[in-house]
Amino acid sequence: MNSKGVVCPVDRTLNLINKKWSVQIIRDLFFGKKHFKEFKEDKPKLSNKVLSNCLKELEENGLVEKKVINTTPVTTEYYLTEYGRSMNRIIYELAMFTLHDDDDNSYSSETRESLKEDFRQTLGIDD
Structure with missing residues (x-):
């Protein structure tokens, strides 16, 4: 925050993607991954809990949209919002x-x- 009380736009952007795996998940979404297990495929160090929290935070920040598909079993897919695609x-x-x-x-x-x-x-x- 500067002397006028304005938060730097770079800081605001970084705050949206500040979790360790956020940028990689956003990249994966651009490249067509949309299921929980797909995000984990090439990230063996990424735990289910951390991935779940990261997806939830990206969703709360308006970058990712979660869609629950009524199938048996229920399927969850993740997509970038227009804001996320930007x-x-x-x-x-x-x-x-x-x-x-x-x-x-x-x-x-x-x-x-x-x-x-x-x-x-x-x-x-x-x-």
């Missing part, structure tokens, strides 16, 4: 931060370009 540029820029580093040998140039294109298409980014 984070596409943030997620994109987080990914691009390291993909633009040509000195980073983590990715081959082909893989780097493929990842860039995957993120562009999935997140609906027009450069």
